[in-house]
Amino acid sequence: MNLIEIFGYIPAIVFPTATIIQLVHLIKSKTSEGVSPITWAAFALGNVSLYIYTEKYSQMQSIIGLLVTSALQLVIIALVFKYRKKVKSVEVNSSNNQEYV
Numbered sequence: 001m002n003l004i005e006i007f008g009y010i011p012a013i014v015f016p017t018a019t020i021i022q023l024v025h026l027i028k029s030k031t032s033e034g035v036s037p038i039t040w041a042a043f044a045l046g047n048v049s050l051y052i053y054t055e056k057y058s059q060m061q062s063i064i065g066l067l068v069t070s071a072l073q074l075v076i077i078a079l080v081f082k083y084r085k086k087v088k089s090v091e092v093n094s095s096n097n098q099e100y101v
Contacts, residue, residue, distance in 0.1 A: 005061070012065035015047070019072040023079070031087070032080040040080070044073040 022040075026032060051057075051066035 008059070008061035008065075012061040015065050015069040016072060019043075019069050019076065023072060023076055026076060026079045026083070030083060032083040035076070035080050037077045037080045040073045040076045044070040044077070047073070 022035070026035065047066040047070040051062055051070075054062055054066075056062040
Protein backbone atom coordinates (compact mmCIF):
# COMPACT_ATOMS: atom_id res chain seq x y z
CA MET A 1 0.00 0.00 0.00
CA ASN A 2 1.46 3.33 -1.05
CA LEU A 3 0.97 6.79 0.44
CA ILE A 4 -1.79 7.76 -2.01
CA GLU A 5 -3.84 4.69 -1.05
CA ILE A 6 -3.37 5.49 2.63
CA PHE A 7 -4.63 9.04 2.04
CA GLY A 8 -7.63 7.54 0.24
CA TYR A 9 -8.74 5.98 3.52
CA ILE A 10 -8.95 9.37 5.28
CA PRO A 11 -12.20 10.44 3.56
CA ALA A 12 -13.42 6.84 3.77
CA ILE A 13 -13.25 7.24 7.54
CA VAL A 14 -14.04 10.94 8.00
CA PHE A 15 -17.10 11.28 5.72
CA PRO A 16 -19.11 8.35 7.10
CA THR A 17 -18.10 9.22 10.67
CA ALA A 18 -19.27 12.82 10.32
CA THR A 19 -22.54 11.63 8.79
CA ILE A 20 -23.06 9.02 11.52
CA ILE A 21 -22.57 11.72 14.17
CA GLN A 22 -25.45 13.72 12.66
CA LEU A 23 -27.54 10.58 12.28
CA VAL A 24 -27.05 9.59 15.93
CA HIS A 25 -27.94 13.11 17.05
CA LEU A 26 -31.16 13.02 15.01
CA ILE A 27 -32.16 9.63 16.39
CA LYS A 28 -31.42 10.58 20.01
CA SER A 29 -33.01 14.02 19.94
CA LYS A 30 -35.96 13.03 17.71
CA THR A 31 -35.96 16.55 16.29
CA SER A 32 -34.68 17.88 13.00
CA GLU A 33 -34.44 21.47 14.12
CA GLY A 34 -31.45 23.15 12.48
CA VAL A 35 -30.85 20.31 10.01
CA SER A 36 -31.15 21.26 6.34
CA PRO A 37 -32.38 18.45 4.09
CA ILE A 38 -31.24 20.44 1.05
CA THR A 39 -27.67 20.51 2.34
CA TRP A 40 -27.64 16.77 3.04
CA ALA A 41 -29.16 16.11 -0.39
CA ALA A 42 -26.36 18.17 -1.94
CA PHE A 43 -23.79 16.14 0.01
CA ALA A 44 -25.35 12.89 -1.18
CA LEU A 45 -25.48 14.04 -4.80
CA GLY A 46 -21.89 15.27 -4.58
CA ASN A 47 -20.69 11.96 -3.18
CA VAL A 48 -22.43 9.88 -5.85
CA SER A 49 -21.16 12.22 -8.56
CA LEU A 50 -17.62 12.00 -7.25
CA TYR A 51 -17.86 8.20 -7.12
CA ILE A 52 -18.87 8.15 -10.78
CA TYR A 53 -16.24 10.73 -11.75
CA THR A 54 -13.31 8.96 -10.10
CA GLU A 55 -14.11 5.65 -11.87
CA LYS A 56 -12.74 3.67 -8.91
CA TYR A 57 -15.80 1.48 -8.68
CA SER A 58 -14.22 -1.49 -6.93
CA GLN A 59 -11.95 0.33 -4.47
CA MET A 60 -13.08 0.09 -0.87
CA GLN A 61 -12.12 3.72 -0.16
CA SER A 62 -14.54 4.94 -2.84
CA ILE A 63 -17.33 2.59 -1.89
CA ILE A 64 -17.22 3.41 1.83
CA GLY A 65 -16.24 7.06 1.55
CA LEU A 66 -18.73 7.95 -1.15
CA LEU A 67 -21.53 5.41 -1.63
CA VAL A 68 -22.03 4.32 1.97
CA THR A 69 -21.86 7.95 3.05
CA SER A 70 -24.47 8.87 0.43
CA ALA A 71 -26.79 6.13 1.70
CA LEU A 72 -26.41 7.43 5.27
CA GLN A 73 -27.10 10.96 4.08
CA LEU A 74 -30.33 9.79 2.45
CA VAL A 75 -31.33 8.29 5.81
CA ILE A 76 -30.70 11.68 7.42
CA ILE A 77 -32.97 13.33 4.85
CA ALA A 78 -35.71 10.78 5.53
CA LEU A 79 -35.45 11.35 9.29
CA VAL A 80 -35.58 15.13 8.85
CA PHE A 81 -38.88 14.85 6.98
CA LYS A 82 -40.20 12.25 9.42
CA TYR A 83 -39.49 14.45 12.45
CA ARG A 84 -40.82 17.58 10.75
CA LYS A 85 -44.05 15.76 9.91
CA LYS A 86 -44.42 14.75 13.57
CA VAL A 87 -43.90 18.34 14.72
CA LYS A 88 -46.53 19.65 12.29
CA SER A 89 -49.08 17.03 13.35
CA VAL A 90 -48.45 17.80 17.03
CA GLU A 91 -48.87 21.54 16.34
CA VAL A 92 -52.15 20.93 14.49
CA ASN A 93 -53.46 18.65 17.23
CA SER A 94 -52.53 21.07 19.99
CA SER A 95 -54.14 24.00 18.20
CA ASN A 96 -57.34 21.98 17.69
CA ASN A 97 -57.44 21.03 21.39
CA GLN A 98 -57.03 24.56 22.79
CA GLU A 99 -59.94 25.94 24.73
CA TYR A 100 -61.26 29.33 23.78
CA VAL A 101 -62.33 31.69 26.53
